[in-house]
Amino acid sequence: MSSTSYTSSSADSAASGPASGSESDSYTFVTAGSSNENDEEIVLEFNNIKVWVENFKATKADGSTEVIKRRDILRGVSGKVESGQMTMLMGASGAGKTTLFNVLAGRAHTVESSGSILVNGKHFGLAEFQEISAYVTQDATFLNSMTPDDILGFRANMLLPYSMSAEEKQARVDDVIELLGLEEVRNVRLGEPGVSARGLNFVQRKKLNVAAALLVKPRILFVDEPTTGLDAAMAKSVMLSLQRVANSRKLVVFCTIHQPSVFVYNLFDQALIMALGQIAYSGSVDNIVPHLDKLGYECDEFKNPADHVIQVLDSRDGDEKRVQKLIDAYHADASSSSSYAGPSEVVAEINDDGAPMTRSDRIPWYGRMYQLTKRALKVTLYNDKALKASVGQAIVFGILIGIIYSLDNSQAGATDRVGLLFLTTTNAIFLSLQGSVFVLIAERAVFLREVADGIYSMPAYLVSKVASDLPFQVLYQLLFSVIVYFTTGLQQSLGRFLIFVLVQSLVALVGSNLGLVLSAFTGDAATSTALAPVIIAPSMMTAGVLISTEAIPVFLRWLKHVSILRYAFTALLLNEAEDALVFHCTPELQLPNGLCPINTGNELIAQRNANQEPTGIWSRVFILVGFYVFTVFVAYLGLLFSVRNQRKTKRS
Ligand SMILES: Nc1ncnc2c1ncn2[C@@H]1O[C@H](COP(=O)(O)OP(=O)(O)OP(=O)(O)O)[C@@H](O)[C@H]1O
Structure with a gap:
């Protein structure tokens, strides 16, 4: 299967913001069609993603600056994320998680990039790719005087096809409200989080954020640090909802995650772990600890495995060589069933029911x-x-x-x-x-x-x-x-x-x-x-x-x-x-x-x-x-x- 390379420039992609629906010649996504059906298997693959900035102004230790001709941020990252599963993207600070996520979600506006992205093995343009994916930001920023019904209703009117009837749009709103368990608060004004006595709590706001993204029935959901700012119990509640979404709607749910609790860590099925702008592990969550153990980094019985993984692969102590060895060891492990073996065959044709919206479908x-x-x-x-x-x-x-x-x-x-x-x-x-x-x-x-x-x-x-x-x-x-x-x-x-x-x-x-x-x-x-x-x-x-x-x-x-x-x-x-x-x-x-x-x-x-x-x-x-x-x-x-x-x- 051939993969088509793409390149992007910040100017091009910044001009066509996410969900703007504008075409960009700079990208060729290798994907299959779009669908609103929920029972189709989706496999998102990315192959040899490279991201760099040119003429980067770096600050040296003594405070002076030097211009680096090219700074590599991602150095050929490949991986695979499947529907119906929860996949985490983890790594120490600076490993390249946000950059990879932004490239995959079509939000990398300020960098140069190349590589190929595949969904079930067929070509897709940037606009079409955005039709089947949605991005859940960290901040659940909404108008606090509105209710979830108002917020979702507004988004439904703005984002769903103009030709869709009011009843169908309402049915979509009802559906995501039910899926995220927001029925009780659907008519409650959000209020100031943590200040208003009535109103939605932090967890409900995070769930509303997910519900808002799900309105357009994406097949791939990028979720940026869903548990940030939440205590363990709250994080658990949000993550269980995401798991329900992934399983019941057969979505690709791909989350960056920061210091997960043991419970949250174990909720994930698959993991991509990054270090030094490369993949240091890709595969089942259950195999991460044995994999590091095999490389000589045993995890204490009572230690949070997520903390262990991040510490082992953290290069910020200056020991980049050690971390690079671990990355090389992972890639050299040919027997590793988890390692990404390149673009797969077409998994499933996506039917045409949910073909991308044409311009005439959009609200005028x-x-x-x-x-x-x-x-x-x-x-x-x-x-x-x-x-x-x-x-x-x-x-x-x-x-x-x-x-x-x-x-x-x-x-x-x-x-x-x-x-x-x-x-x-x-x-x-x-x-x-x-x-x-x-x-x-x-x-x-x-x-x-x-x-x-x-x-x-x-x-x-x-x-x-x-x-x-x-x-x-x-x-x-x-x-x-x-x-x-x-x-x-x-x-x-x-x-x-x-x-x-x-x-x-x-x-x-x-x-x-x-x-x-x-x-x-x-x-x-x-x-x-x-x-x-x-x-x-x-x-x-x-x-x-x-x-x-x-x-x-x-x-x-x-x-x-x-x-x-x-x-x-x-x-x-x-x-x-x-x-x-x-x-x-x-x-x-x-x-x-x-x-x-x-x-x-x-x-x-x-x-x-x-x-x-x-x-x-x-x-x-x-x-x-x-x-x-x-x-x-x-x-x-x-x-x-x-x-x-x-x-x-x-x-x-
Ligand atoms: N536009 C850019 N220009 C220059 N350097 C960049 C740019 N974007 C990211 N970087 C650098 O690339 C590296 C990876 O950044 P990235 O934000 O992807 O890491 P991360 O793993 O998400 O870290 P964190 O967990 O702290 O958000 C960092 O060293 C960062 O400073």
Whole structure:
């Protein structure tokens, strides 16, 4: 049987993220077809996998760096993993486990590689290979306000063929929930792991992670360190579930595993053990200890065999020669039934029932947008504490303003109008900014994971986020405005009221976008909220209320042209006072000519320079819309930055 070699470059594969469905010419997988049938035997083989990096910058012991032309990470690794069995990939730190796993799972984005990968002996492209495999990451990162039903339902809608009926998709969700034993918690909100009294515990979250991967009925399941962060009892529960999955669904379950307990170790059927970027053992778990014993490394009766294996094959003490001898001895052992003997004959043709999804099967962009926006609305509604807090803020702040402000036509009433309108715009921008910072920070890890998994694209997320935010910001501002407008003595007219709500809503929406921008760039809530006043203060100071424009240093006066609060405040002032309002004053305030300092609404407007270019309310509203569009664009750059940053962090 011939095997076709493949090569990959980081640029190619990074561009086509996992599950993205994009073809890559750089890979030729030697595999058989895809299937959704569960009773077929699957054999995944990999042959002579080499992975290396070129021009590697290595740090020497003295701290200086040198550029190594080629650094080999995997040096011709071969092996075989079969369905219906649990196979572990074990080895000391730095042995090459993650690299091998990533190459096999199509996630090695930053290295060069060559070799061949076979499934039952037939050719497969990268996209098709990804159709039959799934990767379970270590982190069970989900939206904590959602339930397992919501999470799996969303993924089913996004990942399963678009032509599949809603009932069939629901049946898939029911199936994986039952398989992983999550029935009792399927309608429970996840909550904060280890913090929320109710919600899913660590084990249930790990199982949900597996369930999410199984939705697409993969035939090969790559599981990255499924027991990390779990105590022995929890690890046992998760591993027993995986074993049930492997046995009942005849899947290839291939796990990297770190320091397993004796129980977990013995749950595995097969093992691949790596050292120095090579296979140091491949075969039955039962034979590992006798194999090392034969090579002169006896395992104490009471010692965890996993610890023994890792210690014996650990080269980090500097004794690479010793470890290399053990590897050579394993490969030289021709009698070893476990050693991989090269590509096998075709094991079974996989029938065509589950042929890879064509592009037309995939959910179209508008379907993705719909699902994402629906989820974002759900998250906001589920997050009832934040929702109640925002509604409460709008009402309480509105009532407070209503109690304090009582506008009349006196001189004080004129200046109080200025203060009130400035206060309402400032309040709108700060409150919405703060709210959106916390929302994005809470969702950031999930967003990054789902984008990396190819479930949706970053722009789709942004558009859905912005779209779902809109009704809520308008609602908060409507509530606030109803109270403020009719209790403070602002001019009572429906037209003016609606313009007031419109301007307030636009300011709140821009504030919300600024929150997205800050949290996307900084990645944490504390820094974002600390930076918020720094961004908004120049806008406040150049709005024409706190300080007159003439008093601002000349070189900073341009700031008023980019002051969203100036446009919003002056729009509201024009709305309130243009060609309206007559002010009077007591005799002691009268000027020598018998007039008051401010006699009309238009004088009040002129005093605040609110009649300067651009003229009129609607041109200001138009500029506010421009601010909105611009901040959506900057939020796009922010999210792009976080996605790229995440890729870089993963590489380093
Ligand atoms: N992109 C890369 N560039 C340079 N060296 C790399 C790269 N990826 C991995 N390596 C190196 O290759 C070796 C194997 O790394 P790998 O992460 O596969 O080991 P591992 O067995 O998974 O270790 P651990 O258990 O600590 O995760 C390590 O020495 C690592 O530093």
